[in-house]
Amino acid sequence: MGKEGKWEIITGNHAAAIAAKLSRVKVVPAYPITPQTTIVEYIASFIDSGQMDAEYIRVESEHSAMAAAIGASAAGVRTFTATASQGLLLMSEVLHWAAGSRLPIGMAVVNRAVGPPWNIHVDHQDTMSQRDTGWIQIYVSSNQEVLDTILMMYKVAENPDVLLPFMVCLDGFVLSHTYMPVNIPPQEEVDVFLPPYNPTHWKLDPTSPITFGNLALPDEYQEMRWSMDLAMRRALDIIEDVTEEFFERFGRYHGGAVWKYKLQESDYAVVTMGTMASEAEVAVDELREEGIDVGLLKIRSFRPFPHRDISETLIDKRGVIVIDRSIAFSSGGPIGTEIRSSLYNLADRPPVVNYVTGLGGRDITHQDIIAMVKDAIGRITSRRIRRPYYWFKLKPEFERIEISEEVRL
Amino acid sequence: MTITIHDLRKLPGSYMPGSAACPGCGATLAFRLVSRALGPNTVYIVPACCFSVIQAPYPKSAISAPLYNIAFAAAAATASGVHRAYKAVNKDVNVVVWAGDGGTVDIGIQALSGAAERKEDLIYVCYDNEAYMNTGIQRSGATPLKAWTKTTPTGKREMPKDMPMILAAHRVPYVATASVGYPFDLVNKFEKAKNIRGFKYIHILSPCPPGWDFPVEKTAEVGKLAVDTYFWPLYEIEGGKLKITVKPRKRPLKEFIRLQGRFRTITDEEIDELEKIVMEKWQFLEHLEKSERVF
Amino acid sequence: MGLDDHAIIIPVSKPSKGSAGRTGLWRVERPVILEDRCIKCWLCWLYCPEDVITEGANGFPEVDYTFCKGCGVCADVCPKDAIEMVEEKL
Ligand SMILES: Cc1ncc(C[n+]2csc(CCOP(=O)(O)OP(=O)(O)O)c2C)c(N)n1
Ligand code: SF4
Ligand code: SF4
Ligand code: SF4
Ligand SMILES: [Mg+2]
Numbered sequence: 001m002g003k004e005g006k007w008e009i010i011t012g013n014h015a016a017a018i019a020a021k022l023s024r025v026k027v028v029p030a031y032p033i034t035p036q037t038t039i040v041e042y043i044a045s046f047i048d049s050g051q052m053d054a055e056y057i058r059v060e061s062e063h064s065a066m067a068a069a070i071g072a073s074a075a076g077v078r079t080f081t082a083t084a085s086q087g088l089l090l091m092s093e094v095l096h097w098a099a100g101s102r103l104p105i106g107m108a109v110v111n112r113a114v115g116p117p118w119n120i121h122v123d124h125q126d127t128m129s130q131r132d133t134g135w136i137q138i139y140v141s142s143n144q145e146v147l148d149t150i151l152m153m154y155k156v157a158e159n160p161d162v163l164l165p166f167m168v169c170l171d172g173f174v175l176s177h178t179y180m181p182v183n184i185p186p187q188e189e190v191d192v193f194l195p196p197y198n199p200t201h202w203k204l205d206p207t208s209p210i211t212f213g214n215l216a217l218p219d220e221y222q223e224m225r226w227s228m229d230l231a232m233r234r235a236l237d238i239i240e241d242v243t244e245e246f247f248e249r250f251g252r253y254h255g256g257a258v259w260k261y262k263l264q265e266s267d268y269a270v271v272t273m274g275t276m277a278s279e280a281e282v283a284v285d286e287l288r289e290e291g292i293d294v295g296l297l298k299i300r301s302f303r304p305f306p307h308r309d310i311s312e313t314l315i316d317k318r319g320v321i322v323i324d325r326s327i328a329f330s331s332g333g334p335i336g337t338e339i340r341s342s343l344y345n346l347a348d349r350p351p352v353v354n355y356v357t358g359l360g361g362r363d364i365t366h367q368d369i370i371a372m373v374k375d376a377i378g379r380i381t382s383r384r385i386r387r388p389y390y391w392f393k394l395k396p397e398f399e400r401i402e403i404s405e406e407v408r409l
Numbered sequence: 410m411t412i413t414i415h416d417l418r419k420l421p422g423s424y425m426p427g428s429a430a431c432p433g434c435g436a437t438l439a440f441r442l443v444s445r446a447l448g449p450n451t452v453y454i455v456p457a458c459c460f461s462v463i464q465a466p467y468p469k470s471a472i473s474a475p476l477y478n479i480a481f482a483a484a485a486a487t488a489s490g491v492h493r494a495y496k497a498v499n500k501d502v503n504v505v506v507w508a509g510d511g512g513t514v515d516i517g518i519q520a521l522s523g524a525a526e527r528k529e530d531l532i533y534v535c536y537d538n539e540a541y542m543n544t545g546i547q548r549s550g551a552t553p554l555k556a557w558t559k560t561t562p563t564g565k566r567e568m569p570k571d572m573p574m575i576l577a578a579h580r581v582p583y584v585a586t587a588s589v590g591y592p593f594d595l596v597n598k599f600e601k602a603k604n605i606r607g608f609k610y611i612h613i614l615s616p617c618p619p620g621w622d623f624p625v626e627k628t629a630e631v632g633k634l635a636v637d638t639y640f641w642p643l644y645e646i647e648g649g650k651l652k653i654t655v656k657p658r659k660r661p662l663k664e665f666i667r668l669q670g671r672f673r674t675i676t677d678e679e680i681d682e683l684e685k686i687v688m689e690k691w692q693f694l695e696h697l698e699k700s701e702r703v704f
Numbered sequence: 705m706g707l708d709d710h711a712i713i714i715p716v717s718k719p720s721k722g723s724a725g726r727t728g729l730w731r732v733e734r735p736v737i738l739e740d741r742c743i744k745c746w747l748c749w750l751y752c753p754e755d756v757i758t759e760g761a762n763g764f765p766e767v768d769y770t771f772c773k774g775c776g777v778c779a780d781v782c783p784k785d786a787i788e789m790v791e792e793k794l
Contacts, residue, residue, distance in 0.1 A: 007570055025624075026497040027490060027493050027494050027497060029489075029490060031569060036441065040449040054492035055494070055497045056526065057527070058490055059486060059488065059489070059523055060519060060520070060523030060526075061519060061523070063486070063519075063520070063522045064483070064485075064486030064489075064519070065486075066485035067479065067480070067483035067484075067487045067490065067520065068486045068489050068490030068493070070483075070487055070490060071454070071477075071479075071486070071487035071488060071489065071490025071491035071492075072490035072491065072493055072497075073490075073494075074477055074490075074491065075490070075494035075495055076494065076498075077489045077494040079490070079494075093480050093482075094479075094480055094483055095481075095623070097479065097480050099577060100715070102712065102714055107455035160712070161617075161711065161712075163712060201712060201714055202716050203454055204475050204491060204715050205452075206449065206451065206452055206475060206500075206502045207451050209423075209463055209472075209474055209475055209719055210475060210477045210490070210716045210717065210719075211470035211472050211475075211476045211478070211716050211717040211718075211719070212468055212476065212478060212479035212714075212715060212716055212717075213466070213477065214461065214467055214476075214715070215461065215462060215465075215466040216466065216467040216716050217466050217467070220467055220715075222464075223713050224714075224715055225709060225710055225711045227713040230711055231711070234711075267668065269704075326441055331708055344602055397717065414745075414747075414750060418746060418749065422755065424755050425719055425721045425723065426754050426768060426770075427722030427723055427725065427726065427727075427754075427757075427770070427771040428723055428724070428754075428772035429722060429723070429724035430753065430773075431773075432731075432753075432754075432773035432774060432775035432778055433753060433773075433775035434753050435753070437753045437754070438752075438753040441753065442754050464717070464723070465723030465724040466723075466724075467715055467716060467717045468716075469717055469718060469720040469721075469749075470717040470720065470723055470725070471719070471723040472719060475718035490788075510735050550727050562779045609707070618747050618775075624791075625776060625777070626775055626776030626777050626779065626780040627777075627780060628751075629751045629755065629777055629780065630776070630781075665719075694775075
């Protein structure tokens with residue numbers, strides 16, 4: 001382990017901005033949106049005060065923010081931006097373009113509900129709707145994890161076997177605006193861990209007359225998408241390697257693609273992401289005190305999705321409780337759907353109970369998680385899992401409608 | 410320095426014969442000439458447009474300069490990112506957007522206006538074929554009044570946006586109009602633009618034989634007549650000062666209009682009306698030329 | 705080449721002459737330079753959208769028929785009528 005870092009009590013957004021500075025990004029296109037805004041404000045102040053040597057582009061929209069990030073990364077420099085909610089949705093077209101161009105751009109996404117109605121609080125609908133853009137998506141649950149993950153993910157994304165952009169997703173307000181102690185590693189240590197970006201796959205260079213992205217016919221296109229998928233799958237091992245290396249250098253480990261808590265030999269597993277995982281950790285401890293044998297599997301990497309690790313970890317469980325903070329209308333929670341697909345082809349697979357909850361910032365405490373786990377165990381033991389997913393924490397009058405829907409089935 | 414035909418012949422271009430362009434394509438002619446004026450230290454950013462197709466399919470390309478294709482609305486923002494990245498590593502490169510009129514006056518106008526307002530050091534080129542040609546001739550905000558397109562089957566009812574003036578209102582250091590019918594005026598504007606720091610906007614009228622429905626051999630002539638009938642005045646606005654760069658040869662508008670099938674349904678009276686509008690604009694330009702600053 | 709040399713496929717194209725192929729049989733006319741009339745003003749070269757006119761060994765314009773699209777712009781701009789558009793014979 002190298003030199004000690006410095007402790008500071010800071011918000012998740014401040015941690016993200018410091019991570020961009022420590023990563024020595026060269027270009028930052030920026031556009032404000034709550035609850036992301038303070039990230040780009042911190043970066044503006046770092047640059048203006050000379051603490052950070054980067055070009056700051058005050059673009060006129062998020063579509064342009066991502067388009068400019070693409071241009072900068074294509075020209076061969078490390079690039080960072082940040083957004084949330086509507087901003088991420090506006091970027092959608094160019095998110096695909098960034099990934100298809102194999103540009104390892106880094107972005108902090110502060111998760112926020114999408115409108116209408118306007119709502120600035122956390123849920124995962126924004127990033128879930130962009131899950132198939134070819135971006136790596138890592139969900140975190142502490143401010144330290146925000147900072148560390150951005151440093152780690154540049155290293156993963158720039159790996160010659162990966163070359164895909166990444167978003168680090170942090171829950172709006174719960175992390176973005178909440179002060180927590182964060183250890184800030186020394187720049188020299190980060191410089192050794194994360195060397196300068198030096199693309200060799202391609203770049204836009206006046207001395208190299210190539211054309212990027214002209215028409216590809218059906219005979220050529222499919223393999224390009226296959227190549228992105230392969231890189232995404234290979235990123236899983238690289239994430240594990242990089243988190244190990246990070247642990248050796250900085251002494252912190254937040255998990256690789258997943259993080260497991262008291263999962264070994266537990267009967268039941270709770271699966272969730274983001275700050276709900278922190279609540280779930282407390283819930284696991286309390287349930288265990290009550291004699292209910294449950295562990296937690298926190299998904300950090302939703303893309304790439306760690307199917308193998310998940311199926312190997314969950315196969316011996318009596319039941320799996322998946323808690324989603326977004327809704328794929330009429331289909332369920334996106335994590336629930338993925339977990340089922342990890343397990344489906346295995347013999348003796350455990351039943352999966354999926355809850356959709358916490359939308360638009362509805363608070364989900366460890367008590368709520370305990371309630372979901374108990375409800376799920378009841379359904380599992382009495383074989384009453386009638387539906388692919390259940391809504392949780394609806395107001396009572398709407399809960400009644402849900403129950404009557406269940407009876408109608 | 411003024412570029413002559415002899416200079417131009419000696420300069421290396423970035424267009425390789427045998428592309429997917431239609432015969433007589435004005436946009437291709439424009440690119441050929443512009444790439445010679447700009448020289449090899451240039452990268453091009455191209456949004457969706459005919460030029461995405463002209464390059465020909467992967468893994469070959471008709472363009473021998475570095476070129477990045479980007480989404481339709483994004484060209485000026487992407488070019489800003491490219492330019493800033495070069496700036497961050499102290500590289501001095503001509504970063505050029507090569508966009509159609511749709512990608513400029515319609516879907517790309519926001520990113521373009523943003524880049525102009527930020528004074529990004531770019532050359533933004535609109536090659537204007539006055540409609541969405543890539544998708545098969547639909548109207549754009551640059552399609553002239555009365556012109557037929559597939560989405561204006563009885564002729565367009567609105568005037569086109571005056572994009573060069575919109576850019577001039579951003580007070581950028583250089584704005585110019587050009588036409589492939591006046592190639593020396595065109596290349597000399599690029600020669601000038603590449604030596605100016607800040608945002609440069611050049612709008613090139615680029616006749617399109619299938620889209621405007623004129624005989625393929627008339628591309629140069631249509632480009633010339635557009636200027637000589639006052640339909641497409643050639644001027645530049647440098648540091649806010651407007652200068653008319655080519656004096657039209659005073660041809661009746663009818664000669665330009667009647668050469669093209671897209672104006673087939675236009676009556677002589679309507680041409681007179683159009684001519685009135687065109688001459689008003691011309692007089693306005695003459696008036697502007699006399700003022701100290703346009704914006 | 706190892707298995708992995710194929711893993712990252714990036715849509716990067718290389719500049720090539722004839723990227724969209726040679727001009728096909730669709731060309732109905734070809735330009736023929738009448739050297740006795742030509743004054744070497746090079747306007748044909750200037751306006752050729754396809755960039756297929758070069759200076760031949762004898763100093764007169766020469767057309768690369770492999771890629772000439774037969775548009776006739778060159779003939780239209782020639783001030784001396786020194787380019788004749790001749791019908792292609794199959
Ligand atoms: C977001 C988006 N909308 C629509 C299209 C379809 N599209 C491609 S090119 C084009 C028209 C381009 O027109 P213009 O910019 O004038 O260039 P031209 O094709 O005329 O050269 C359209 C509508 C697209 N590629 N992307
Ligand atoms: S449609 Fe018009 S602009 Fe497009 S390639 Fe053909 S001639 Fe050129
Ligand atoms: S335009 Fe005519 S006269 Fe001039 S060089 Fe060409 S062929 Fe000769
Ligand atoms: S016919 Fe067209 S393509 Fe062929 S040489 Fe003349 S101008 Fe060029
Ligand atoms: Mg157009």
